[in-house]
Amino acid sequence: MAVSQGWTLRQLDVHNAFLNGNLAETVYMRQPSGYEDPTHPDYVCLLQRSLYGLKQAPRAWFKRLHDFLLTTGFSASKTDVSLFYYTAQDSRVFLLVYVDDIIMMANDTALLTTLLTRLSAAFKIRDLGQPGFFLGIQTLSVEGGLHLSQRRYMEDILTRAGMSDCKPLSTPASLSYSAAPSSELYENPTQYRRLAGALQYLTITRPDLSYAVNRLCQYMHAPTDDHWGLLKRKSTSGYAVFLGPNLVSWVSRKQRTVARSSTEAEYKGLADVAAEVT
Incomplete structure (x- = not known):
């Protein structure tokens, strides 16, 4: 506004x-x-x-x-x-x-x-x-608008994960790596939950990361060693290169009804968006 x-x-x-x-x-x-x-x-x-x-x-x-x-x-x-x-x-x-x-x-x-x-x-x-740095989001005035960046917040996440010197990936999630459900439980589940929760806040300015972050958050109740590897290999290391000037209003949540087809799911999503806009 x-x-x-x-x-x-x-x-x-x-x-x-x-x-x-x-x-x-x-x-x-x-x-x-x-x-x-x-x-x-x-x-x-x-x-x-x-x-x-x-x-x-x-x-x-x-x-x-x-x-x-x-x-x-x-x-x-x-x-x-x-x-x-x-x-x-x-x-x-x-x-x-x-x-x-x-x-x-x-x-x-x-x-x-x-x-x-x-x-x-x-x-x-x-x-x-003028707002400069508010709740982890840096605000920069540009011609005709505001540029929101979470670069400093992202760098803090990498530091906490011990990955300040990690190599960037071209995609936020690997397509070949999968976590085995029979792996040993990760020894520090609190650390996993904190990092996964921190990554959720990063999707404010980077909604394109939401899919990878959603996958990470599905394992927070009992993360395994493979899930920890999933977090470090597929998400955190990929965020270093995904900080651009995008400003998007976005929300992601599971639908309240069970769709019997992809078309029905898309129609339900469209109806919810129309109702919210109205």
């Missing part, structure tokens, strides 16, 4: 976001090291604000931000709890929050600046200007 309508985009970062949350529960903690009371070493501290590491911290921070935005005039989206919108005559402002990272978009730059000032008065906000 920002690209097609020419709207203003701003990226924000909240400093120590969780410390802004107010705890609804009673939580005690030991006296922190270096701040012990020598006269009462057995005393504990009663927390007034949420701290990083508390399971209540994310919820407490989001509730504080949510309540503040509603009092400012924003409305909460009924379909996405992370999305808020502000309407004033013909002016529109959208605010999307992910923990402490925020994207604001508006067709009225003056109104956006006013709302940003109110937000900065309540929280310690850092205005990063």
